[in-house]
Amino acid sequence: MELNKKTLVGTVGYHILGNHSLPPILLPHLKRLDMPAHVKVDELNWGPVAVVQMLEAEIPSFDRVIIVCAIERSHRSIGDISVFKWLGGLPETAQIQACVGDAATGVISVENLLVIGEYFNVWNDEVYLVDVEPGPEIAGEDLTPAVQKKIPTVLALVKQLALGDLTDDLQIEPLFGDRIFQTSMEV
Amino acid sequence: MCFKNLPIAFDEQGNAYLKEDVANPYEYKVVDLGVEQDKLKSLMEKNGFIRSVDYDPVTRVAGALAFHSVVDLEQRKVLSTNSMATLFRGYEIILKGRDPRDAAYISSRACGVCGGVHATTSALAIEMALGIKPPPLGIVMRNILLAIEYLYDHPLHLFLLSGPDYSEELVGATNPELLAKAEKAKARNKAVHGYDTILDIMKDLNPLKGKLYLEALSMTRVAREAYVQIGGKYPHPQSVIPGGISVTVTISTLNEVYSRLIKFFDYGQKTTGIWDDIFDFFLEEDPRYEQCGVRPATMADTGVWDRPDSYDGTFENCDKWGNDRWSTPGVLVDGEVVTTNLSELNAGLEEFVEHSYYEKWDGQTYKTDANGMPLSPNHPWNKDTIPKPGKQSWRDRYSWDTCPTWDRMPMEAGAYSRMYLTAKAQRAPASPYLENTGHSMKINVPKYNLPEAQLEWKIPKHWNAFERNRARAYCIPYSAMVAMENWQLAMQLLRNGETAVSTPYEIPKSGTQIGFGAWGAGRGFLTHHLIVESGLIKNYQIITPSTLNAAPRAPWGAPGPYEEAVLNTPILEKFNLPEEYKGIDILRAIRSFDPCMPCTTHIMAKDSEHVVTREVTTCACGIE
Numbered sequence: 001m002e003l004n005k006k007t008l009v010g011t012v013g014y015h016i017l018g019n020h021s022l023p024p025i026l027l028p029h030l031k032r033l034d035m036p037a038h039v040k041v042d043e044l045n046w047g048p049v050a051v052v053q054m055l056e057a058e059i060p061s062f063d064r065v066i067i068v069c070a071i072e073r074s075h076r077s078i079g080d081i082s083v084f085k086w087l088g089g090l091p092e093t094a095q096i097q098a099c100v101g102d103a104a105t106g107v108i109s110v111e112n113l114l115v116i117g118e119y120f121n122v123w124n125d126e127v128y129l130v131d132v133e134p135g136p137e138i139a140g141e142d143l144t145p146a147v148q149k150k151i152p153t154v155l156a157l158v159k160q161l162a163l164g165d166l167t168d169d170l171q172i173e174p175l176f177g178d179r180i181f182q183t184s185m186e187v
Numbered sequence: 188m189c190f191k192n193l194p195i196a197f198d199e200q201g202n203a204y205l206k207e208d209v210a211n212p213y214e215y216k217v218v219d220l221g222v223e224q225d226k227l228k229s230l231m232e233k234n235g236f237i238r239s240v241d242y243d244p245v246t247r248v249a250g251a252l253a254f255h256s257v258v259d260l261e262q263r264k265v266l267s268t269n270s271m272a273t274l275f276r277g278y279e280i281i282l283k284g285r286d287p288r289d290a291a292y293i294s295s296r297a298c299g300v301c302g303g304v305h306a307t308t309s310a311l312a313i314e315m316a317l318g319i320k321p322p323p324l325g326i327v328m329r330n331i332l333l334a335i336e337y338l339y340d341h342p343l344h345l346f347l348l349s350g351p352d353y354s355e356e357l358v359g360a361t362n363p364e365l366l367a368k369a370e371k372a373k374a375r376n377k378a379v380h381g382y383d384t385i386l387d388i389m390k391d392l393n394p395l396k397g398k399l400y401l402e403a404l405s406m407t408r409v410a411r412e413a414y415v416q417i418g419g420k421y422p423h424p425q426s427v428i429p430g431g432i433s434v435t436v437t438i439s440t441l442n443e444v445y446s447r448l449i450k451f452f453d454y455g456q457k458t459t460g461i462w463d464d465i466f467d468f469f470l471e472e473d474p475r476y477e478q479c480g481v482r483p484a485t486m487a488d489t490g491v492w493d494r495p496d497s498y499d500g501t502f503e504n505c506d507k508w509g510n511d512r513w514s515t516p517g518v519l520v521d522g523e524v525v526t527t528n529l530s531e532l533n534a535g536l537e538e539f540v541e542h543s544y545y546e547k548w549d550g551q552t553y554k555t556d557a558n559g560m561p562l563s564p565n566h567p568w569n570k571d572t573i574p575k576p577g578k579q580s581w582r583d584r585y586s587w588d589t590c591p592t593w594d595r596m597p598m599e600a601g602a603y604s605r606m607y608l609t610a611k612a613q614r615a616p617a618s619p620y621l622e623n624t625g626h627s628m629k630i631n632v633p634k635y636n637l638p639e640a641q642l643e644w645k646i647p648k649h650w651n652a653f654e655r656n657r658a659r660a661y662c663i664p665y666s667a668m669v670a671m672e673n674w675q676l677a678m679q680l681l682r683n684g685e686t687a688v689s690t691p692y693e694i695p696k697s698g699t700q701i702g703f704g705a706w707g708a709g710r711g712f713l714t715h716h717l718i719v720e721s722g723l724i725k726n727y728q729i730i731t732p733s734t735l736n737a738a739p740r741a742p743w744g745a746p747g748p749y750e751e752a753v754l755n756t757p758i759l760e761k762f763n764l765p766e767e768y769k770g771i772d773i774l775r776a777i778r779s780f781d782p783c784m785p786c787t788t789h790i791m792a793k794d795s796e797h798v799v800t801r802e803v804t805t806c807a808c809g810i811e
Contacts, residue, residue: 046421047299053408097351097394104343104407106299106422119395 004036005063005126007162010044010051012069012110019078019134019147022070022154029155030068039162048103048113055122064126066161068154069110070147076133079146081154082173083161086127089177090118111180118177128161129175130154189518189526192595193535195561203534205561213563215595217541218744221582227257227267252737252782255581256753256773260765263758265773268750269581270737272588275544279572282727287313287694287719288429290727294715295423297729300343301708303336303418305715305729306427308704312717313429314500315702317695322687323495324680325431327673330492330513331444332417332424332432333706334670338451339410339421340709341602341663344781345458346392346403349656352775353465354392361760361771365472372468376460379637385468388461399461406454413447416440431689441677448670452635455664459642462660466653475759480652480752480776483521487532487598487735488605489705489712490516492669494616495676502557502702505529509705513621513669514605515612516705518593522646524612525594529705530560535593536714537565538730542739543589546573552718552726553701567716567728568701586739590747591730597741599748600711600732601780603658606665610646620668630664633671652752652779659781696722708732710781736780752776 009030011023023045030041044051044067055061076082090096096119099112110129117123132147132154143151160170188197194212195203205212257267278297282290290309295302307329313319321329351357359366369385382388391397411421417434418424426434434440469476492513499508509516509529517527518535526532534556540547548571551564562568579585592598609615610628622629627645644661647654680686704715711732718726738747746754756776762768 049404049407050411050421053405093395100395100404101348104347104404106302108299 004038005164006060007039007064007066008062009035009039009041009066009068009158009162011042012044012067012108012113014045014108016139016141018138018140019132019143020070020072020137021141022132022134022143022147023068025143026068026151026154029151030158033155033159035159035162044113045108047106048109048116049100051113052117052120052122055117056120061122061124063124064128064162064164065123066128066130066158067110067113068130068132068158070132070134071110072134072136073131077146078133078135078144079150080133081150081157082129082131082133083157083170084129084131084175085172086114086118086123086129087174087176088118088123089179091115091178091181095181114175114180115177128172130157130161189528189531190535190594193561193563195534203558203560212561213565215539215742217742219582220542220740220744223267223744224581230266231257252733254749254753254773254777258758260758260768265754265756265758268746268753269585270588270739270747270749271579271586272733272737273586275574275576275587277572277574278729279727280574282724285724286722287316287717287724290715290717290724291427291429292423294727294729295427297731298422298708300340300422301336301710301713302422303332303414303424303427304706304708304713306424307333308706308713308715309717310427310429311500311704311706312702312715313704313719315502315505315704316700316717316719317429317692317702318501319430319690319692320499320501321431321690322685324436324677324685325688325690326493326495326498327677327680328417328432328434328436328688329427330673331670331677332414332427333491334666334673335410335414335417335444335448337602337662337666337709338448338670339407339414341659341666342403342406342410342454342458344709345462345656345660346399347394349778349781350392350397350400350403351394352771352778353389353469354394354397355386355389356393357771358389361769364761365469368472369468372472374464375467376464379460379640380457380464382461382464385464388465392465406450409447409450413444416443428689430692431687433689436677436681436686436688438678438681441674441681445674448667448674449635451663451667452632453637455630455667456632456637456640456642458660458663459644462657466657470653473759475757476653477649477651478755478757479759479772480655480779481649481755482599482748482751484519484607484650485521485596485599486519486604486607487593487600487712488514488516488608489532489707489714490514490527490529490608491605491707492673495680502530505533505705506531510614511616513609513615513618513672514707515609515614517608517612518598519604519608519611520596522611522650524608527608527612527614530556530558532593532705533703533714534560534562534566536567536730537563537592537595538567538570538728539565539590539592539742541590541742542584543586544574544576544584545589546575548573557701567703567714567730568718568726570728571726572728586737588734588737588739588747590738590741591735592741595741595743597738597745597747597751598712598735599780600735601655601659602662602707602709602711603655604711605707606644606658606662607646610644618668618672620672621665628661628665630661630668632664632668652756652775655779694719694722699725710736733780733782737782749777749780749782752780
């Protein structure tokens with residue numbers, strides 16, 4: 001186990017969108033986790049540009065960022081959990097500008113956050129996504145049982161990543177910026 | 188006599204009444220849009236150069252607006268346009284049956300940029316309905332909060348969203364002949380912004396890399412930092428409540444705000460200098476740009492920024508406190524002020540759904556307002572939101588947006604309407620920072636790093652895409668100076684010991700109370716109409732600026748503002764083959780309105796299958 005890597009655990013997702021709101025629903029649970037002082041838990045819903053500006057101003061910067069999200073992907077079942085590691089890369093310039101446009105105008109999006117963060121060089125060594133399959137977007141305040149029952153697993157996974165306690169059985173998929181929109185648009 | 192089309196007249200004492208000799212006073216003609224479509228179809232069959240602008244509204248994240256047009260690339264003109272809102276938001280339905288105190292927090296979510304404006308508009312509606320008068324410091328702090336919100340919003344639009352349309356990269360791709368001229372054209376405002384030539388400015392407008400683009404990004408942070416001192420958080424403040432605000436204001440709070448606000452003194456000078464230089468260059472190099480997005484200066488604005496010694500929240504006195512605002516409410520018709528009274532602005536409002544995905548409602552709850560002014564059955568207080576999803580048809584219904592009108596005219600909204608009305612009407616009380624001349628607004632900007640200066644925004648001859656953005660640039664120092672004047676008032680109130688920021692109130696558990704909030708988003712006009720019955724919201728109606736600007740055809744066929752502006756836009760872009768056509772002139776026209784939603788535009792070039800698809804994204808604000 002490695003220690004003292006300055007770590008940020010953040011949640012990104014809209015409220016009141018059923019399973020898609022797992023990240024904001026998880027936020028209080030994450031804040032109650034028994035974590036060392038070098039791990040900070042925060043909501044990262046307040047706009048990718050603002051979040052990137054916050055990260056730019058953070059001295060020393062975070063060595064590790066873990067983002068909890070719920071993105072609909074075609075190949076998964078509701079409640080499936082994937083862990084991605086951001087390996088950088090950028091989409092074409094027009095796409096980055098579109099991301100900034102969305103970000104500056106209030107759209108909440110993990111992909112935008114990753115791309116804008118990459119463009120402005122705020123990501124250090126490790127950025128992970130803990131991504132839970134939410135299924136189709138449905139308005140509502142509650143999670144479905146399939147997602148609700150995964151909360152302990154998600155919390156354990158986040159803690160494991162935050163402490164750098166990576167085990168061999170933890171499957172981590174790569175995530176590249178130049179392909180990110182194709183990946184998430186597979187729905 | 189402000190109404191020309193509605194059946195409202197005034198007696199010698201100035202009391203409004205419904206004209207008695209009209210059989211069906213609020214009747215209107217519904218034209219068959221199919222006639223226009225048949226003509227276009229016939230033209231397209233005969234002329235291979237005329238093509239339909241095809242739409243498939245698939246915005247990447249939150250597609251909400253699409254734009255359809257038919258263009259003749261040989262004649263270089265637009266033949267037909269349709270603005271479509273493709274998303275139903277339904278805040279009116281969400282708010283029904285709830286405690287009125289929830290409205291500020293829920294309606295704030297209608298927008299990802301101007302949430303604070305919705306929250307305040309909601310608070311104003313409740314204050315009118317329940318007769319709540321906030322204390323002076325509460326009013327002043329709300330004014331500062333709003334001005335700061337604009338200081339976030341306007342640079343964001345001008346440099347991050349609209350600016351790239353005038354950058355070296357975009358101009359080089361669409362009108363390369365202008366770049367050579369820009370290289371030789373000296374910038375007139377070099378002393379303020381430091382750029383020697385127009386091309387130098389264009390280079391720094393380039394998206395993602397340009398210094399002006401990056402500077403605007405950092406200025407949005409400055410504004411947000413100031414905002415959260417009062418609002419608690421951005422974009423959905425926690426401290427805006429009916430009766431004032433819910434945060435303690437101290438000298439430290441005001442100092443924190445001031446240290447950010449003063450940065451906009453220089454930035455306001457720089458921004459106006461930049462955009463004056465860019466737009467003057469375009470208009471002088473090719474006067475046909477005067478026609479880009481042109482339409483009559485027919486606009487409505489609610490006015491904003493209440494005087495603490497005037498605002499009492501009542502409907503009875505709304506004309507008085509409305510006219511005392513730092514920005515004057517009212518209506519312009521073809522550049523002339525026809526009213527500055529909030530009661531008349533309110534009474535002239537109607538919403539039509541003939542070309543929208545809604546059912547027409549029955550009945551008319553209110554035939555007059557509290558002062559006896561006649562109200563239409565189509566007035567927001569009488570409206571019911573009944574969604575009726577259906578097939579898209581240019582002949583029939585094609586938008587989730589309604590068609591709001593004032594005195595049966597589609598109205599444009601914008602930050603610039605605020606400035607235009609205030610400058611033209613000359614009703615705003617005297618200010619050390621602002622002078623309204625009837626043809627201009629003079630803005631006295633104090634010294635910061637740059638010397639003090641008097642800026643002057645002049646009412647333009649043609650109301651077009653360039654002038655919308657130019658006026659928006661001047662709204663930066665305008666907003667900063669209103670914030671400064673209110674900051675000084677706040678300091679004086681604290682010195683006087685007047686530290687109360689809110690007035691307590693109770694929601695009556697019985698009876699009916701009605702009110703409307705009239706405030707302004709970054710992109711202009713915003714109203715919330717509220718009816719409270721037995722302590723709960725019975726009806727809630729929101730008209731945002733984009734409800735006005737993105738409106739579909741009126742029942743009698745009049746195009747909405749986007750539709751009209753694009754219809755008048757010449758195609759000045761240079762291209763040899765249809766496949767090279769990028770649609771920059773149409774995009775500039777739409778973008779100049781600062782549309783409140785991601786807008787996907789698709790333009791099909793003649794004699795090819797080449798479809799131009801571009802997003803015109805600004806804030807993610809709902810329109811219905």
